[in-house]
Amino acid sequence: xxTIDVMTRWLDPDESRAWRAFLHASRALMATLDRELQRDAGxxxxxxxxxxxxxxxxxxxxxxxELAEATGGSRSRLSHAxxxxxxxxxxxxxxxxxxxxxQVAVLTEQxxxxxxxxAPGHVAGVRRHLFDHLSRTxxxxxxxxxxxxxxxxxxxxRMS
Amino acid sequence: xxTIDVMTRWLDPDESRAWRAFLHASRALMATLDRELQRDAGxxxxxxxxxxxxxxxxxxxxxxxELAEATGGSRSRLSHAxxxxxxxxxxxxxxxxxxxxxQVAVLTEQxxxxxxxxAPGHVAGVRRHLFDHLSRTxxxxxxxxxxxxxxxxxxxxRMS
DNA sequence: CGCATTTAGTTGAACGTTCAATTATGTTGG
DNA sequence: CCAACATAATTGAACGTTCAACTAAATGCG
Numbered sequence: 247x248x249t250i251d252v253m254t255r256w257l258d259p260d261e262s263r264a265w266r267a268f269l270h271a272s273r274a275l276m277a278t279l280d281r282e283l284q285r286d287a288g289x290x291x292x293x294x295x296x297x298x299x300x301x302x303x304x305x306x307x308x309x310x311x312e313l314a315e316a317t318g319g320s321r322s323r324l325s326h327a328x329x330x331x332x333x334x335x336x337x338x339x340x341x342x343x344x345x346x347x348x349q350v351a352v353l354t355e356q357x358x359x360x361x362x363x364x365a366p367g368h369v370a371g372v373r374r375h376l377f378d379h380l381s382r383t384x385x386x387x388x389x390x391x392x393x394x395x396x397x398x399x400x401x402x403x404r405m406s
Numbered sequence: 407x408x409t410i411d412v413m414t415r416w417l418d419p420d421e422s423r424a425w426r427a428f429l430h431a432s433r434a435l436m437a438t439l440d441r442e443l444q445r446d447a448g449x450x451x452x453x454x455x456x457x458x459x460x461x462x463x464x465x466x467x468x469x470x471x472e473l474a475e476a477t478g479g480s481r482s483r484l485s486h487a488x489x490x491x492x493x494x495x496x497x498x499x500x501x502x503x504x505x506x507x508x509q510v511a512v513l514t515e516q517x518x519x520x521x522x523x524x525a526p527g528h529v530a531g532v533r534r535h536l537f538d539h540l541s542r543t544x545x546x547x548x549x550x551x552x553x554x555x556x557x558x559x560x561x562x563x564r565m566s
Numbered sequence: 567c568g569c570a571t572t573t574a575g576t577t578g579a580a581c582g583t584t585c586a587a588t589t590a591t592g593t594t595g596g
Numbered sequence: 597c598c599a600a601c602a603t604a605a606t607t608g609a610a611c612g613t614t615c616a617a618c619t620a621a622a623t624g625c626g
Contacts, residue, residue, distance in 0.1 A: 311575080379555060389420070
């Protein structure tokens with residue numbers, strides 16, 4: 247016990263407070279947006295993000311792998327998610343013309359319509375719960391901090 | 407469509423970039439810590455937090471409601487989680503002496519030992535993936551931002 | 567070429583969370 | 597007092613994610 251404690255550099259009070267604030271804020275923010283999106287659009291935030299990425303892609307279509315990468319999830323997760331979105335009629339799957347292993351997820355008209363209907367309310371939520379309470383300076387600070395973290399986290403991710 | 411779009415104040419490029427960076431960073435950070443904790447301690451981060459809260463409470467015990475509040479989750483979630491932690495032998499439940507509806511979650515010796523064994527590695531992970539890449543100033547900025555968000559999010563939470 | 571390895575994607579089981587319903591106890595106003 | 601209401605906690609089903617195992621096709625190399 248002592249041998250472990252001596253070697254561990256625990257969080258100092260500033261760090262601890264920052265860490266707990268971050269945990270609390272990010273969890274509460276995500277939970278709130280998730281709840282609102284589920285209530286208003288009948289989908290969780292994760293599915294909303296999939297639809298957004300598809301809607302931004304050329305032809306509103308992406309390879310499963312690229313879509314998984316873009317939304318920061320595993321291929322397995324995406325398979326399940328797209329299967330669900332297909333049930334809803336918001337996405338369809340097609341064979342990839344250049345790689346016979348591949349599949350392409352395509353946003354349907356109905357999927358696009360659902361997204362277009364959901365987006366204004368969701369953006370309003372992001373404003374109401376996030377940007378409305380931060381100064382321009384804080385938004386810049388948050389961006390810098392998060393982009394720094396992403397730069398270090400993503401390489402980690404690749405080698406696991 | 408036009409009537410909706412005209413009324414919606416979309417995110418400007420700065421906001422959009424900040425929002426996406428935040429989404430990416432918080433998701434990647436949590437996923438990484440979750441994976442590490444699952445691998446090294448056999449529990450998800452959510453359960454780690456429950457054990458932390460219990461370990462900090464007087465007598466290492468808390469009412470279910472207080473514990474749910476402290477960990478920022480629903481009572482239902484906590485019921486399920488504590489049931490699981492009880493299976494592991496890390497927590498036990500006792501009747502509350504002052505309220506016959508109440509239950510008190512108590513951290514067991516074994517639960518405390520598991521937490522003590524997991525903590526150094528987890529703290530190292532939080533350092534490695536978060537604090538190592540931020541300046542003192544950025545840590546302060548992050549704390550300010552998150553505490554501001556919490557202050558506005560928590561009242562929302564209460565009236566839902 | 568032919569065989570091993572890598573890559574794309576899926577599948578089912580286990581897990582943790584949410585949601586709505588339920589039980590049981592406490593609290594409050596008439 | 598007691599009837600309505602509020603609070604504490606649990607339960608089971610539905611859902612989304614993870615994990616490991618798997619199929620199939622592409623790639624690399626001897």
